[in-house]
Amino acid sequence: MADGPLLRALFRAHLWASARLMPALVGKRDFEAVLKWAPLTSSTPYRGLPSAYIVASVNRAVRHPWLMRDRRCLREGLLAHRFLRLAGFDPDLRFGVDPQSLHAPRLSAHCWVCLEGRPVVSDSLPGMVEIYRHHAEPGKARAA
Template structure:
């Protein structure tokens, strides 16, 4: 089971449904399972007429008043944007990082953001973030491979 409807469902309806179901799945699923759910199977293409800016704006719009996942807004938005950008034929990277100053605290602050074509497209990180890894849909890419900008495409 997945929070994502089949790709033949119209974009606006699919995004709305996914945004409402995501908190239910994120509550109990480990990050690896969430990433697998957000990754389209095979070479599935849908929503190809949409630009990356349109998709990002739509994700922001549909998630602007969260009932759940308020403290993990970037994760919800990142997973949704990753899914729909991938379906539209874009090559997004979903980056994960922690705030350096919080590493030795009881509650480290984590963040994730999306980059497309070497540019941050959603939820830019702060300069003090320590990037851990990026996900491209097929593998996790160690931050050391990405370089210092955090938005470099893995080649």
């Protein structure tokens, strides 16, 4: 289906529902279960939508978080990765940690999405060390 009003309306409805359901479905699940929200292969029902449109729509959908407030980058990253993939793009979801937080009561972690090697949703924060890259490479993800 070519980019048009119907495709954009379907995309916006799917994104809206996914953004609202994600906090309940991701909850306090382990990392492997969370990554199921960022499939490495998928159909491409939104092929034809520009990546900039998808990223802007995701940013709008998560603008006022009332759930997952402390994990905003995760929510934004999972949604962006998922919908870019559904549009036929090949994004990678990157995860990093602040080494200074390794001995703190709470680990400081961050995620961001890159497309063709460039950050499109968030970016690595100063001091963060990339520890994992979720990316389709002959059917599997790879560690950084």
